[in-house]
Amino acid sequence: MDKKVEQQLAELNLSQVKLIPLEVAENDRLLSVKKDRSKGEYCWTMTPFTPEIVFKLAPEAKRVTYLDADLFFYDNPACFFEEFEKSHKGVLITEHGFAPEYAHWEEASGRFCVQFLTFNNTPEAFKVMHWWQDACIDWCYARIEKDRFGDQKYLNQWPGLFGEHVHILGQVHRTLAPWNVSFYMANQPQAPVFYHFHSLRLAGKRIVRLYEGYQISKPGMLLYQAYISTLQEKLKLLNMQQMDIPSFPEKISLFMLLRRCRDLLKKTVKYSVLKY
Incomplete structure (x- = not known):
């Protein structure tokens, strides 16, 4: 999303990283709304298109997982994928898991967090993905409305619209963030798979x-x-x-x-x- 970051990563030449320039990822639909969005809003608008971009470049991939850039892993996420595979569904999403003292934030931010989100390379998963793409092209702004906030609050609708295709991760106590770390480490102490270093x-x-x-x-x-x-x-x-x-x-x-x-x-x- 940033040319300077792309150049720096190219110079570092990390062996397990394949860079996708923004101009490769953009399409006519995205470009049609780009001028109407701030840089942050355009990043959010890009999110539902990112898995499909990867599938097009690597059609042999069985699944693509989107990660927020401020996640840090303390354990192998294999346990998440094992749970996901047992569900026999096409999309994996995670809840915010707000601690009681922050539960009121769910109204604004939504029940689910885009932080860690997996799509299988299946028609069922693409159905959800394309619905999300259409929604974000139509509206994706950094303001809170009743049923919308950026790209994220759309996920609230998925269990109702796509319940047969979407699996909600059960291991919320291992997806920690500032809004729940103190609560879960006191009540369900277990090493997190990742921590979301929000803010x-x-x-x-x-x-x-x-x-x-x-x-x-x-x-x-x-x-x-x-x-x-x-x-x-x-x-x-x-x-x-x-x-x-x-x-x-x-x-x-x-x-x-x-x-x-x-x-x-x-x-x-x-x-x-x-x-x-």
Whole structure:
């Protein structure tokens, strides 16, 4: 989705990565709405088209799994695919699994999270995929409406429309994120398959915002420590290759400063210093 990222990945020449340039992935339908969408909204609009793009380039593939870029794996996801295969369905989706204190967010964000989503190479799966493509071409914006929010809230309709084709992952306690990590690690303690580092961002040179708007318990912070250690290794690699490391400094107004102080006191935001 970003030319600079594509160029940097090409220079790194990672053995298990095959890059697909944006211009290869785009089609007339996508280009017809591109000017009407922000960059983020266009990324979301692209999501339901991505599995089909991969299938076209690799028709021998049995399935394609879409991953959000801010996932980090702590265990092999084979257990997810084993559960999926036993369901004999064509599409796998995951729930947000909000902790009770964040349950009210489901109304805005939806029951399901696009974070980890698998399509089999079958007509049944393509039926769901094409429905999603049509919906996102019609409307995919970064605002909340009754039944819509970006590409994500459309998934709420899938169990009703495509229940015979869609499997909802049962292992929600192994798909952790800031909105559920403290709850599940206290009540169903088991190593996660992945953690969704939602709201983590490089906020300045060597400064990383770990999370914002949540309270993360000590067991949850261990996951952040492991991620930060790996992140620092990768940033060192970029430095060795003399590649730019992007950061997204936040514009701090007096209001934002006061809000940040409040969040720090409430422990719902945390910053760390990166060493690389």
